[in-house]
Amino acid sequence: MSKSEIGLIGLGTMGAALALNIAEKGFPVAVWNRTSAKTRSFVETAGDLAHNIAPTETLEQLVDTLRPPRAIILMVPAGAVVDEQIAALSPLMSPGDMIIDAGNANFHDTNRRAASGGDVGFLGIGVSGGEDGARHGPSIMAGGDPGLWERIAPIMRAISADFEGTPCAAYMGPQGAGHFVKTVHNGIEYADMQMIAETYGLMRDGMGMPAGDIAKVFERWNAGRLKSYLVEISGIVAGTMDAATGGPLLDVIVDAAGQKGTGRWTAIEAQHLAAPVPVIDAAVVARNLSSRRAERAAAQARFGAAPQPLRGAISEAEMEQALTAGKILCYSQGFAMIGRASAEYGWNIDLPEVARVWRAGCIIRSAMLDDMAEALARAPDRELMMAPYFAAGLAETHTALRKVVAASVLNGHAVPALSAGLAYFDAMRTARGTANMIQGQRDYFGLHGFARLDTGEDGQHGPWAG
Numbered sequence: 001m002s003k004s005e006i007g008l009i010g011l012g013t014m015g016a017a018l019a020l021n022i023a024e025k026g027f028p029v030a031v032w033n034r035t036s037a038k039t040r041s042f043v044e045t046a047g048d049l050a051h052n053i054a055p056t057e058t059l060e061q062l063v064d065t066l067r068p069p070r071a072i073i074l075m076v077p078a079g080a081v082v083d084e085q086i087a088a089l090s091p092l093m094s095p096g097d098m099i100i101d102a103g104n105a106n107f108h109d110t111n112r113r114a115a116s117g118g119d120v121g122f123l124g125i126g127v128s129g130g131e132d133g134a135r136h137g138p139s140i141m142a143g144g145d146p147g148l149w150e151r152i153a154p155i156m157r158a159i160s161a162d163f164e165g166t167p168c169a170a171y172m173g174p175q176g177a178g179h180f181v182k183t184v185h186n187g188i189e190y191a192d193m194q195m196i197a198e199t200y201g202l203m204r205d206g207m208g209m210p211a212g213d214i215a216k217v218f219e220r221w222n223a224g225r226l227k228s229y230l231v232e233i234s235g236i237v238a239g240t241m242d243a244a245t246g247g248p249l250l251d252v253i254v255d256a257a258g259q260k261g262t263g264r265w266t267a268i269e270a271q272h273l274a275a276p277v278p279v280i281d282a283a284v285v286a287r288n289l290s291s292r293r294a295e296r297a298a299a300q301a302r303f304g305a306a307p308q309p310l311r312g313a314i315s316e317a318e319m320e321q322a323l324t325a326g327k328i329l330c331y332s333q334g335f336a337m338i339g340r341a342s343a344e345y346g347w348n349i350d351l352p353e354v355a356r357v358w359r360a361g362c363i364i365r366s367a368m369l370d371d372m373a374e375a376l377a378r379a380p381d382r383e384l385m386m387a388p389y390f391a392a393g394l395a396e397t398h399t400a401l402r403k404v405v406a407a408s409v410l411n412g413h414a415v416p417a418l419s420a421g422l423a424y425f426d427a428m429r430t431a432r433g434t435a436n437m438i439q440g441q442r443d444y445f446g447l448h449g450f451a452r453l454d455t456g457e458d459g460q461h462g463p464w465a466g
């Protein structure tokens with residue numbers, strides 16, 4: 001076999017799917033896995049694609065199998081494993097070669113790795129779309145040296161999802177910009193999922209709807225402006241029956257959500273950047289709270305169950321509008337956060353490009369993202385909720401969001417993400433806020449000073465200052 005174009009380490013869920021995708025697009029790929037048995041069984045089951053896959057048993061063999069300058073993708077768990085693999089590979093590689101971390105790295109780690117010097121280049125790319133995306137076309141967000149990206153871009157564009165002829169693979173910026181964008185993508189994913197789950201709860205606990213009926217509602221929503229992968233799969237999940245019980249599978253799934261940390265990273269970085277993303281924050285908190293099942297059961301026993309029947313207080317159409325408003329607000333916050341990071345770190349991230357690579361392949365793909373790409377292209381610095389198309393969408397839907405949140409609050413349904421969206425919306429359209437009281441308090445106890453509205457003078461103190 002001639003030399004392979006690219007190498008891949010880690011034949012787990014994502015790595016195996018990505019390797020098959022690369023081979024299918026006509027690029028010979030050499031693979032290595034810590035457990036060699038997995039490498040062998042992977043190639044044995046690769047069928048027609050096996051001729052484009054070179055299995056290797058050692059890292060030396062992997063490196064030797066590649067055409068210089070070499071490029072090796074790491075698809076292993078984020079964190080220490082990536083550092084271990086870089087340390088093991090680097091001495092075997094040559095100047096001009098590159099290592100590409102395609103896992104869900106923390107962007108601070110990617111910054112560190114990109115800055116660590118050495119002759120071997122380093123790229124951090126975020127890959128979204130789960131196993132199916134990796135196999136048939138993920139969304140790819142690259143960060144690092146633009147020259148390194150250009151070298152592997154033909155392969156990345158070929159394997160990525162396609163949105164009406166445009167590949168969903170793009171360069172986001174230097175250092176950890178790609179992994180940062182992927183992190184915010186995941187934060188938005190948490191928020192989208194949480195808001196959908198909140199409407200599911202209203203239908204289940206407030207309207208007494210069986211899962212099968214709820215599935216049909218999601219199907220209807222997926223035919224409208226909420227059309228998205230997550231609404232689509234929510235309908236499928238709600239409509240799936242359990243072979244063991246004969247009832248809806250959803251009804252026997254434990255209500256404790258797992259997480260691998262990217263949502264939490266988004267919330268933490270947002271705080272560092274002073275970029276408010278309250279809908280994402282609420283979604284992360286909700287996942288944490290979901291895990292406290294014993295405490296929730298104890299509190300329900302002590303105070304009584306919270307959710308009460310909604311008795312027609314809200315309609316299906318109003319929930320759809322509330323979800324639409326929540327989504328606009330959440331994405332507005334997410335894009336603003338990326339813009340803030342781009343300015344802070346000097347990354348020069350092209351926000352419309354971010355929206356464009358999210359239009360297909362990734363978990364948050366939706367019809368709305370195409371409109372977002374267009375709105376951001378017109379005015380990248382304008383907050384999305386102020387773009388005419390989305391401002392009109394919010395104007396049309398925010399009353400329903402308020403009605404849904406109000407009915408939920410009055411009837412004991414926790415809707416933290418939708419509530420956070422509404423509070424953000426209200427705070428953002430309050431020109432005269434209440435922080436004058438906070439400034440007064442700060443001056444009272446700490447002489448921090450305040451600015452006067454009437455004279456414009458800064459550093460003023462109240463008469464309480466001694």
Ligand SMILES: NC(=O)c1ccc[n+]([C@@H]2O[C@H](COP(=O)([O-])OP(=O)(O)OC[C@H]3O[C@@H](n4cnc5c(N)ncnc54)[C@H](OP(=O)(O)O)[C@@H]3O)[C@@H](O)[C@H]2O)c1
Binds near residue numbers: 012013130
């Ligand atoms: N799953 C998803 O939907 C998804 C989506 C986007 C991004 N990601 C990211 O992609 C990366 C891989 O995820 P995955 O779901 O494919 O994981 P996975 O199925 O658990 O596979 C992990 C791979 O890493 C290898 N590995 C684990 N520890 C290692 C070590 N100490 N040294 C060398 N190799 C080691 C494993 O080898 P063995 O076979 O020897 O155990 C396996 O090949 C992660 O960063 C993840 O966050 C995952």
